[in-house]
Structure formats: C-alpha cells, structure tokens
Amino acid sequence: MNFEPSDRSKDYRERVRRFIQKHIQPVEAQYWAQIRSASHGGDWRQWKIPPVMEELKARARAEGLWNLFLPDAKLGAGLSTLEYALVAEETGRSFMAPEVFNCNAPDTGNMEVLWRYGSEEQKARWLTPLLAGEIRSVFCMTEPDVASSDATNMQATAVVQGDEVMLNGKKWWSSGIGDPRAKIIIFMARTANEGGDRHHQHSMVLVPLDTKGVEIQRMLPVYGDYDEPHGHGEVHFRDVRVPVSNIIAGPGRGFEIAQGRLGPGRIHHCMRCIGAAEQTLDLMIDRGMSRTAFGKPLLNLGGNRERVAEARIAIDQARLLTLYAAWKLDELGALGAMNEISAIKVVAPNVLQKVVDDAIQIHGGAGVSHDTPLSGFFAQARTLRLADGPDEVHKGVIARLELARRGFSRSRES
Incomplete structure (x- = not known):
C-alpha cells in the first residue's frame, strides 16, 4: 500500500487550495454575515442564496474544479477515492468550499447513487442538472x-x-x-x-x-x-x-444502495473533518501566540503547548487511518473496507470535536461567537457523531468483525 498522492491528486489539491485562498477566503466571512443579517430563522420559504455563490461556482467550473468527487473522467474529475480524499481535506477548511466545487452533501451521495444505480431516464432528468450544479x-x-x-x-x-x-x-x-x-x-x-x-x-x-x-x-x-x-x-x-x-x-435494493452510497461519503466526511481540524489548529496557534495573559503568550500557559502537540498527533493519526480506509475501499469495495470505514467514522469527528474544544478555550468568548468558524466546526463534529450511524453502531460493527476473526459467529451473540 502506498499513500503517496498521485501527480493528479497533488495537482487538484494544490489548485483547490489556491482557489480557496484566492477566491473563497476573502469573501466567506461576508457571505455568512450576509446570510445572518437577512436571516428568516426557521422560515425556509424566505431563504435566499447570496449571488456570490453562483459566481464562485461558475469560476470553479471554468477552472475545471468541478465534480471532483465523482470517479468518472467524463462527468467528473475521475479521481479514485484515495486521490479525492486529500482534495476533500482542503475543502474541509471552509464551509463554502464544498458547494463551490459541487462536492457538497447530500448531493455527492445522491449523485453517486444515480450514477451507479439510476436508469437512463433517471440520470437524464435528475443527475444531469445535479452535475451541472443547477439544482440541489x-x-x-x-x-x-x-x-x-x-x-x-x-x-x-x-x-x-x-x-x-x-x-x-x-x-x-x-x-x-x-x-x-x-x-x-x-x-x-x-x-x-x-x-x-x-x-x-x-x-x-x-x-x-x-x-x-x-x-x-x-x-x-x-x-x-x-x-x-x-x-x-x-x-x-x-x-x-x-x-x-x-x-x-x-x-428491494435500498439497503444495497445505501451501503454503496455511504462508503465513499464517509471518507469524504472524515477528510473534511481533518481539514476542519487543521484549520482549527492553525487558528488555535495564531490566537495563542498573539494574545498574552500574566505576561506570557496564552500558549505558554496551562498546558496549552501539550494540547497543540496532542492535536497534531491526533490529526495525523486520523488522516493516516482515513487514507488507509480510502485505499482499501478502492481495492476491495465497501464490504472489504467495512472495518476501516467504521473506524474512521468514529475517529475523525471525535478528533475534530476535541481539537475545536481546545481551540475554543484558547479563544475565550470569541470561540463561541460567529467571529470565528469554531462554533460551526464544533456543531459539525458533534452532529457527525450521530449522522451516517452513531459512534456506538460503528464500534459494534468493529467488535463484531473482530469477534468473527477469532471464530465467534453472529449466532453466538446475545
């Protein structure tokens, strides 16, 4: 097994990174502030999309940064799950980025379902406009x-x-x-x-x-x-x-389709979690070194340097495990990678939640405000510990596979 990114993956990752830095980061805070200032709360009938989103989508499509998740060279980038994983990590640093590149959930999973299982009629009516980013x-x-x-x-x-x-x-x-x-x-x-x-x-x-x-x-x-x-x-x-x-x-094929849909989707979610954790760690370090208390930078107080080290270790571990799951998914399919997919679904959101919690503590009141993305990252992490199967279900899958490896079958479970 080799997790060295292919030249194609490196190229897309770098282009996505530059696009986010040049075009998305300068407008993202204003984008969300505009939505909040015009908020209609739970009245979805009044919700509107700020025009800058369609402008960014058009630019991304023109630059060939479109449908990067789809392993079909005619309809998407043609990247394998492993190749796309590092691209997904970059998009996890921004709440806008997945949609800008037409790689946003739940559309990605739904498009893969239609691509893999849909009839020609279903593809023509629904997959085509989804791939074009015209509908959701x-x-x-x-x-x-x-x-x-x-x-x-x-x-x-x-x-x-x-x-x-x-x-x-x-x-x-x-x-x-x-x-x-x-x-x-x-x-x-x-x-x-x-x-x-x-x-x-x-x-x-x-x-x-x-x-x-x-x-x-x-x-x-x-x-x-x-x-x-x-x-x-x-x-x-x-x-x-x-x-x-x-x-x-x-x-009668819904369960089969669901398993096929959820495998790649969980890789995407977990890599975006890792990207969010990297962004969080950057924010934590910058904040901790730019603010002082009791005559010292915040990072030099209360074990905060250890928290930085622990975050680095945890993020890198989560990334390696997720890349391994992506590699195994490409090689053996969703059933062959079931153990690893369940493992990352537990690990990645928990790592993000812990890193964000530490970063919020460093930021103080700003950490729970809209002045930083930290509260959004925390909600993302905590929600993902429930979505696509809660932690307990995935741990149960891992335990069952481990017991089976030792010869204890399902029939002996109580």
Missing part, C-alpha cells in the same frame, strides 16, 4: 418516531400499486430541504408488499419536491442554528404517488 437534492432516511440507527426499524413505506408506488411516512434531519434550489428527494422506505430477508425489504424512490403529499413541517435547528440557506427539515409523506419507474434499481 435531499436524502430522506432518518425518522423521528424510531431509533434510526437500526435501519430495520424504518416505518416509512413504499407500496407498489400497478404502475405507481405510494409513499407514506415521516422523515427528519433531511439535509438541504430548505434550500430554494432543492428539487428532488431520494426517499428510503420499507417496500411493504415485497418479501425477502431483512436486507432486501427496502427501496429508494425519487420524489420531486413539488409532488402532492410532500409536506415540509419545519426546519430543525442545530445548537440554535438553522443552517440557512440549506436547512435540515422534518418532512411528512402522505399518500404520495410517483411512477414505479422512480424506484432506483427496482424494489
């Missing part, structure tokens, strides 16, 4: 009334009735559903009239956002922030009818 998408999986860490608890249903499929259920934490450009939902549900084992009872269905019966109930704040202009909403589906051709890859 939503992924509806988590439900408010059950423990969604266990997908078999899912209560939402997709019932095939002739040439239609009828959808019912409640979803929440549906990221991006407040975005005025959101046009399509991928809805995961139990296919009620299909038999089969527990891994073949779910389907993913494409639902245009304006379909009758799709009702956005509210936006959900994260630590009081509605993540405007994208949002995370609670959505109810009441007798929603769409053509049966909207089922992705056919009934």
Whole structure:
C-alpha cells in the first residue's frame, strides 16, 4: 500500500487550495454575515442564496474544479477515492468550499447513487442538472418516531400499486430541504408488499419536491442554528404517488444502495473533518501566540503547548487511518473496507470535536461567537457523531468483525 498522492491528486489539491485562498477566503466571512443579517430563522420559504455563490461556482467550473468527487473522467474529475480524499481535506477548511466545487452533501451521495444505480431516464432528468450544479437534492432516511440507527426499524413505506408506488411516512434531519434550489428527494422506505430477508425489504424512490403529499413541517435547528440557506427539515409523506419507474434499481435494493452510497461519503466526511481540524489548529496557534495573559503568550500557559502537540498527533493519526480506509475501499469495495470505514467514522469527528474544544478555550468568548468558524466546526463534529450511524453502531460493527476473526459467529451473540 502506498499513500503517496498521485501527480493528479497533488495537482487538484494544490489548485483547490489556491482557489480557496484566492477566491473563497476573502469573501466567506461576508457571505455568512450576509446570510445572518437577512436571516428568516426557521422560515425556509424566505431563504435566499447570496449571488456570490453562483459566481464562485461558475469560476470553479471554468477552472475545471468541478465534480471532483465523482470517479468518472467524463462527468467528473475521475479521481479514485484515495486521490479525492486529500482534495476533500482542503475543502474541509471552509464551509463554502464544498458547494463551490459541487462536492457538497447530500448531493455527492445522491449523485453517486444515480450514477451507479439510476436508469437512463433517471440520470437524464435528475443527475444531469445535479452535475451541472443547477439544482440541489435531499436524502430522506432518518425518522423521528424510531431509533434510526437500526435501519430495520424504518416505518416509512413504499407500496407498489400497478404502475405507481405510494409513499407514506415521516422523515427528519433531511439535509438541504430548505434550500430554494432543492428539487428532488431520494426517499428510503420499507417496500411493504415485497418479501425477502431483512436486507432486501427496502427501496429508494425519487420524489420531486413539488409532488402532492410532500409536506415540509419545519426546519430543525442545530445548537440554535438553522443552517440557512440549506436547512435540515422534518418532512411528512402522505399518500404520495410517483411512477414505479422512480424506484432506483427496482424494489428491494435500498439497503444495497445505501451501503454503496455511504462508503465513499464517509471518507469524504472524515477528510473534511481533518481539514476542519487543521484549520482549527492553525487558528488555535495564531490566537495563542498573539494574545498574552500574566505576561506570557496564552500558549505558554496551562498546558496549552501539550494540547497543540496532542492535536497534531491526533490529526495525523486520523488522516493516516482515513487514507488507509480510502485505499482499501478502492481495492476491495465497501464490504472489504467495512472495518476501516467504521473506524474512521468514529475517529475523525471525535478528533475534530476535541481539537475545536481546545481551540475554543484558547479563544475565550470569541470561540463561541460567529467571529470565528469554531462554533460551526464544533456543531459539525458533534452532529457527525450521530449522522451516517452513531459512534456506538460503528464500534459494534468493529467488535463484531473482530469477534468473527477469532471464530465467534453472529449466532453466538446475545
């Protein structure tokens, strides 16, 4: 195994880094300040996108920094998961950057689903405008009334009735559903009239956002922030009818698709966490060396130098583990890299959370304000310890694989 970046990966990483420094960093604070000053809180119907975002997207596309996540040289950059990982780290330093390069969640995962599993009709109608950055998408999986860490608890249903499929259920934490450009939902549900084992009872269905019966109930704040202009909403589906051709890859394949979707997505999330941790460490050092207390720089007080060293060690460990997971995903697929993907999903957000917490302490009151990105990074880290499977689920996967390696099968679990 060799984690030395390819020449192609180095080139994209450096170009992305320069783009962020030259074009995004000078306007990012103003961009978010503009959104906050015009904030409409949880009323997503009033949310708007500042024009600078589309200007930056057009510039990034013109420079060939577009759809960098997609391993298809015709539709994206054609980078492997390992090659894209270091690019994703650079974008993690900025909250704007992923969208500027059309590499933002949940669109990346939804585009990969359509690219891998979608019909030609589905690709033409939805994948093409998503790849062009003309629309945004939503992924509806988590439900408010059950423990969604266990997908078999899912209560939402997709019932095939002739040439239609009828959808019912409640979803929440549906990221991006407040975005005025959101046009399509991928809805995961139990296919009620299909038999089969527990891994073949779910389907993913494409639902245009304006379909009758799709009702956005509210936006959900994260630590009081509605993540405007994208949002995370609670959505109810009441007798929603769409053509049966909207089922992705056919009934009963939802669990398979979810596993294929989540593998690369977890690599992306974790590398962005590492980028955010690097940015946080930079801010912590700069702040700690520019402020004094009791006649000394803050970093020379209270064990703060040790905290810097611990952050460096933890970030580098997380990066190496994530690169290993990316390499293994490329070599063996999601099932072959299951242990490593679960491990990084635990490690990377926890590292970011710890580094940010230390940085906030160094910054004092500024650390919990909007004057720095630290509160946003903290929310990102804490949320990711729940999203795409909570820490406990991933630790359970790792433990199960370790027990199996020693010859203890699932049938002997209590």
